[in-house]
Amino acid sequence: MNFLLGAFKPACNISITFTDGKNRKQVPIKKDNGQIVMNPLFQSQETIAGKIHIDPYQGKKVEHNGVKVELLGQIEMYFDRGNFYDFTSLVRELDVPGEIYERKTYPFEFSSVEMPYETYNGVNVRLRYVLKVTVTRGYAGSIVEYQDFVVRNYVPPPPINNSIKMEVGIEDCLHIEFEYNKSKYHLKDVILGKIYFLLVRIKIKNMDLEIRRRESTGAGANTHVETETLAKFELMDGAPVRGESIPVRVFLTPYDLTPTHTNINNKFSVKYYLNLVLVDEEDRRYFKQQEITLYRLKEETS
């Protein structure tokens, strides 16, 4: 549990526990300071319930103007750090103004919470869900305690999932046809496909398949796009000749991927691309990028 340590010793210790905290799946989340912590995992429409303990220090009494717990869904832009945009905000009043002398426990429950977006930690943007407990005090400043939790939403397999098939080339130089078996992959999926060489006039050294994430934040003129390469997978070594067909089989499991997010609350989008890169002997790169949609499939085991 979190402890708030500061110069000023807070008057009380607040801890939050979830009802099924022992059994609930924990997933690692990277915090701002690089630390990885385990947070409980929820999904949309779940009831988030638990208990909040307020434990005053050594017989100190805590005067307050009320205790409340909020469930917040926040988007934080890194260029605008500290300024949270709350897209979800639910409040439960736990106590009327009064004094707490000894450990006091408040049960809480947000039932069937609509949490449409997934937790996301990007380069320029972060989407998080948090429980915020506030002990409101008039003069001494409120005591606030946060508890992060993770939301992941599972979707059923898409009904239409066409393969990606395309012929590209540079005239009289290189013509290839590539095919990926689907356009939509779940996160533990395997990309299967093949690359067919129709014409090869350049001396190719190798061929890689990159998985790239494109995160765009902001809107209009302020749109900021950040692209990172999450995976670089070598498909071919050496120079093929005309008529060769190179198999593609890439397991997505080892990579840290998220589902595709489109226009989350008008704040940001995350898209994924497969980038086929051919490198010739003079290290020139020829590439073709294709968007794929990633989705989170309900795992059997969880």
Add this chain to the structure above:
Amino acid sequence: MLSSIRLRCSASYGLRSYHLTNMRAFDELRKLEIFFMEETRRGCSVIELYELVQHAGNILPRLYLLCTAGSVYIKTKEAPAKEILKDLVEMCRGIQHPLRGLFLRSYLAQISRDKLPDIGSEYEGDADTVTDAVEFVLLNFTEMNKLWVRMQHQGPARDKERREKERGELRDLVGKNLHVLSQLEGVDLDMYRDTVLPRVLEQIVNCRDEIAQYYLIDCIIQVFPDEYHLQTLDVLLGACPQLQPSVDIMTVLSRLMERLSNYAALNAEVLPYFLQVEAFSKLNNAIGKVIEAQEDMPILSAVTLYSSLLKFTLHVHPDRLDYADQVLGSCVKQLSGKGKINDTRATREIVSLLSAPLEKYNDVVIALKLTNYPLVVEYLDNETKRIMATVIIRSIMKNNTLITTAEKVEALLELIKGLINDLDEPQGLEVDEDDFEEEQNSVARLVHMLYNDDTEEMFKIISILKKHFLTGGPKRLKFTIPPLVVSTLKLIRRLPVEGDNPFGKEASVTATKIFQFLNQIIEALPNVPSPDLAFRLYLQCAEAANKCDEEPIAYEFFTQAYILYEEEISDSKAQVTALQLIIGTLQRMHVFGVENRDTLTHKATGYSAKLLKKPDQCRAVYACSHLFWLEDHETIQDGDRVLLCLKRALKIANSAQQMGSNGQGSAGSVTLFIEILNKYLYFYEKGIPQITVESVESLIQLIKNEESMPSDPYAESLFASTLQFMEFQKQKGGAIGDRYEEIKV
């Protein structure tokens, strides 16, 4: 663990000595495989393992790991072997770098070798998994070959040689696949014919690479059983003309034929199959097509091909001479229009081609039946024709082949024309004298192998020989005429005596005719500088004529001999020898009438007296004495003339002695006396009245006187043995003994 292996893998591939590092890597991978195996026993799911290794980002280590994991996967039998193998061989396409690809696939071949779902293998699946095994190996083979061929075209042109060398070192990696195929239990004849061979050939033909085509075709021929080749001959051969023109197809086909002929030789029971599949005509066609397809094929290759084909057919179909002839016919067709062959190696090959039937049948008669045989010979240069002819003759000699008909003789002579004739074009370099002699001697020997019991046929043979020999030019006649004459004389002796013909049939071959013929032959000789020879032959003929009671002919021969003696034989030593021959021959002649005989003997004595040296004269004269006394012929017993001769001999000996005593001594003349004494004794013994006891005694006395002078040991011993002989005769008693009794020494 995985990453450490990966590191090791990727590190080692950077090194130059790729081959070595690969061996090391293979070792490491074997350890890894064992490790994987243990892991799965510990409960680690092999499927997960199989997936896990594919997470590796770098393709080369990934595929090595995949193959290793795949091997473990198959061993655990959690999935059908064929599926895994298929997956592996497909995934390996990712390596397009020739060298690395070859080694990866060779590793794949290595690990999969004992895991193919072959018949009887523990990995055999439910239905027809052999097909999958074959399919797998074929696919791997095809891909490896592609990579191997590709090596040729990568990199700068100046490194071509080095690259070809490298490829040569790598070829076994590719060929190993074919070997694996041949080892598969499931590859039976049907499978081989319907799947394996067409697929492999397709790949070979399509790769259009000289080195690969040559090596792989050869590989096919070597690794698969002969029986398969026999049954799929047309398919295999059909591919040959489609190969690159530069492929050394001749070696390949030669090896194939060699294998097949060995096969046939070792297993007599398979011969019917050869007939059944018409192996010969298929091979023949194929070779024709190959040669057609490769226009600028050097003549050497073509000839080598035919040579192998010929050897093949001789082994496999020894009874089908027409096949052999067909081969030669094709060869002729190929050679025609190319003129004489200048390439020495090609020439050598033709010689071996032509020698093959001789060696096989050990009978030149069979070779003579091959109508195209002489046509091939035509294309040789003169030098080689001669060599070839020698080979033929040697074969005849070795096997004592009798050649019995005129046509065959004609054909044979046509073949060895090189030895019999000066060939059309004058040769720049002279043939070595010894060689020439050797060759001509062999021709001479050959004459005696041409023989027929039937006189008519024999005469025909001889006529043919004559016709050819007479065109042979002066240098050869010296060698060729004598055997011919001898052979003819033999024939004469076999002729039935005239009038002794019980059937009254008109013999077409009469002695007269033959003698005329002989005369013609020998006449040719004086034109060349060998009168000696002609002279001797005339005498021989005369003798033969004598036997046949052909007086005019004998006389004619003698005349010829005399003319030769007078005109051509001028050397005194030769004269002596010649004269001895004349006398000897004449002595034996009984056919002559008195007149003729007188003429001849007179002439002979005349010659004797005209010899240059006294001792020679003496000896010739006393020899002449024999001409007048023939024991069995009453008509020729003229004691007076005998005595006359001996007396003249004595006279000459005397004068020789006188000349000798003036000069260097008389040792020689004593010998003469003793020799004359021997003659006296001879005639005395025969009982010629003119030879009296007194004359003998006086001669002995004379010799004894001479003996007192210093003399040579030869004369002494001669005299001693003469006396001894007399003593011996005395003791023998009887009529002769009595006669000797009378001589008092």
